Amino acid sequence: MLIVVTATPLHRALADPGTPPLRPLPAEAAELLLALHAPARLAAHLRAVHDVAAQLLEWLGQRHPDLPVDHRAVLFGAATHDIGKTRHPEELSGPGSRHEPAGEEILLGYGVHPDLARFAATHASWDSPDVTIEELLVSLADKVWKGRRETDLENRVVDRLAVVGDQQRWAAFLELxxxxxxxxxxxDARLDFQARYPTD
Ligand SMILES: [Fe+2]
Structure with a gap:
């Protein structure tokens, strides 16, 4: 007897190499999405944002190696930042911020360390005086993946780069x-990738 196993859209969104290729999510993030039966669209979005976060970290590692950044936290944060949309799926295609506290609560419920769970709650706001470079990078990846530029957010990143690089702000801004x-x-390629996967 031939048994045909069909991958679900969620499995495909997690495994699809993408064009151009997108890095796979950290295993612990992918496992959480599978356990939560996350919408495939959410997994595809997280793939896109995680890949951009990894690109930013690569650039930082080359250009600003003295900037202390917890890479694992940024990558996990980017890979899970919208996980609260498993509880508020209407926010996958519409506005809303209920997914933010919900995401942190979900991650804490799975035993994720608070330092890694916090990105789910903080990714949409960067005006706190004690915002960390890791939080700024997750927020930045969540904008620039779709080509969106946020001056205030970028200025906060530039402030950190200029200090550690002993650079003029304008020079740090031009590089960023x-x-x-x-x-x-x-x-556009990332938006196409995300749009290929259903929201339910
Ligand atoms: Fe997002």
């Missing part, structure tokens, strides 16, 4: 602008 423009060039 350059890498963000390069990442934004692939925005």
């Amino acid at each position: 602008d350059d890498v963000l423009s390069r990442i934004a060039e692939q925005a």
Whole structure:
């Protein structure tokens, strides 16, 4: 007897290499999405944002190696930031912020360390005086993946880069602008990738 096993849209969204290729999510993030039966659209979105976060970290590692950044936290944060949309799926295709506290609650409920769960609650706001570089990078990835530029957010990142690089702000801004423009060039491909997966 031939048994045909069909991958679900969620499995496909997690495994699809993408064009251009998108990095796979960290295993612990993918396992959480499977356990939550997350909508495939959400997994595809998280793939896109996680890949952009990884690109930002690569650039930082080359250009600002002295900036202390917890790479694992940024990658996990990018890979799970919208996980609260499993509880509020209407916010996958419409506005709303109920997914933010819900996401942190879900992650804490699965035993995720608070330092890694916090991105789910903080990814949409970056005006706190004690916002961390890791939180800024997750927020930045969640904008530039689709080519969106946020001056206030970018200025906060520039402040950190200028201090650690002993650079003029304008020079740090030009460098950041350059890498963000390069990442934004692939925005349409990432939007197409995400749109291929259903929201339910
Ligand atoms: Fe997002």
